Amino acid sequence: MTKLKIRIAPDPILHQKSQPIKVTEVKSAKVRKLVQDINDTLKSGEYGVGMSSIQVGIPLAITVIMIRPTPTRPNLKQFNKVYFNAEITGIEGDKVPMREGCCSILGKDDKPIYAKVPRYEKIRIKYLDEDGVAQEETVDGFLAHVLQHEIDHQNGILFTDLVDESSIVSCDDYKRISNSE
Numbered sequence: 099m100t101k102l103k104i105r106i107a108p109d110p111i112l113h114q115k116s117q118p119i120k121v122t123e124v125k126s127a128k129v130r131k132l133v134q135d136i137n138d139t140l141k142s143g144e145y146g147v148g149m150s151s152i153q154v155g156i157p158l159a160i161t162v163i164m165i166r167p168t169p170t171r172p173n174l175k176q177f178n179k180v181y182f183n184a185e186i187t188g189i190e191g192d193k194v195p196m197r198e199g200c201c202s203i204l205g206k207d208d209k210p211i212y213a214k215v216p217r218y219e220k221i222r223i224k225y226l227d228e229d230g231v232a233q234e235e236t237v238d239g240f241l242a243h244v245l246q247h248e249i250d251h252q253n254g255i256l257f258t259d260l261v262d263e264s265s266i267v268s269c270d271d272y273k274r275i276s277n278s279e
């Protein structure tokens with residue numbers, strides 16, 4: 099089990115654009131190991147439902163989704179998937195605000211901070227799967243929200259770039275708010 103060092107804002111690499119990965123590289127030992135290490139890194143932390151390669155300092159368009167129950171969202175259902183070169187090809191419906199945090203953006207207590215970020219309810223994406231096969235599909239709900247966050251990472255955008263600073267809350271405040279909502 100390899101836990102990689104997570105890059106934390108204001109590390110400038112987080113605003114760097116990731117490079118697409120070649121089809122022939124998807125199944126390479128190097129990329130498989132990187133995906134495994136990102137999985138391990140996510141698993142070793144309590145928080146986080148997704149991570150992009152840039153967050154461990156490697157600017158490649160790789161996103162690992164690991165939706166699972168977390169301290170702030172105990173009711174999530176497990177869903178694991180790896181997306182290479184994920185891109186949004188279509189949007190549907192309106193933007194809906196949902197509270198999100200990021201393993202790369204921590205508060206003074208070293209826990210993630212949160213803000214409500216407006217994201218599209220439904221998106222169409224294209225990507226390469228773990229076999230390097232091109233896929234296109236429509237996703238909605240929580241997964242659509244998480245994927246928009248991760249695709250932003252690949253474009254060097256953090257959720258704090260999209261919200262008003264005054265709307266950001268600490269992890270403990272988030273737990274208090276979500277209990278009372």
Ligand SMILES: [Zn+2]
Nearest residue numbers: 199200201202
């Ligand atoms: Zn993030």
